[in-house]
Amino acid sequence: MTGIDTPIYPLKDIDGKRRYAASDRAEILAEHLERQFTPNPPNMTNTNVVDHHKEIKSIIQAFNTTQFSQLRCEDMITPLELRKTIQRLPKRKAPGKDEITNATLTKLPKNCIQAITTLYNGILQTGHFPEAWKQGRVIVIPKPGKDKRLPSSYRPITLLSHxxxxxxxxxxxxxxxHLPLREEQFGFRSDHSTTLQLARVINHLxxxxNNNVARSGFS
Incomplete structure (x- = not known):
């Protein structure tokens, strides 16, 4: 054997009882995450809530009746571009709820590539992102040095559809x-990292x- 299996710890429910079954532990983690990510109740009166719902409905109705203009040729996704992008995807990423891996995408035949291209261009045309793609599979990773019997000792990671x-x-x-970035922005940029930003700050300091020393020398 090259490694040791990670032991499975029981989780304590809200009553402090230890639960060993996988289904019970999953339910405890789900309830903990639900409580953790539940938004605060809005500070709105009943009248405001009704008005808010009316506004949302009117926005949806306007969206459903909108006549969308045709995509420009340069904005459309082509099968060749899609195929090249697929080939550059990382192969060892875990899949989402649909269980479709990046390795699977690299094996798709031409007719599937064409179908996905049509789907993607339709999304660009209508601005509608499928609801199923917003759902993910949540896995939890234990935090180092924390009591593994407590659901708060686990960090959730959401696996989305590739x-x-x-x-x-x-x-x-x-x-x-269309989104020009400031020179000092390093977050959400390729080939930029926290280390480079720290090096930039140290260089600036x-x-x-040195400028202060030089100025004081001339005074």
Whole structure:
């Protein structure tokens, strides 16, 4: 054997009882995450809530009756672009609820590539993102040094559909030219990291220190 299996710990429910069954532990974690991510109740009167719902309904009705203009040729996704993007996807990423891996996408025949291309262009045309693609499979990873019997000692990670994330890659490529970034922004940028940002700050501080020393020398 090259490794040791990770032991499975019981979880304590809200009454402090230990639960060993996988279904019970999953339910405890689900209830904990639900409580953790439940939004605060809105500070709205009944009248405001009704008005808010009317506004949302009117927005949806306006969206459903909107005549969308045709996509420009340069904005449309092509099967060749889709195929090249698929080939650059990381192969070892865990799949979402649909169980479709990136490795599976690389094996798709031409007719499937064409069908996905048509689907993606339809999303660009209508602005409608499928609801199923917003749902993910949540797994939990124990936090180091924490009591593994407590649900709060686990960090959740949501695995989303690779088909959805593939579309987001293609969409980002079309959005980036219209979203100029500030020079000092390092977050959400390729080839930028926290280490580089820290090095930039240290370099800036060193330059300011040297300038102060130089100025004090001339005075």
């Amino acid at each position: 088909v959805a994330k593939l579309f987001e890659r293609l969409l980002l490529r079309r959005l980036v030219p 060193a330059n300011e220190h």
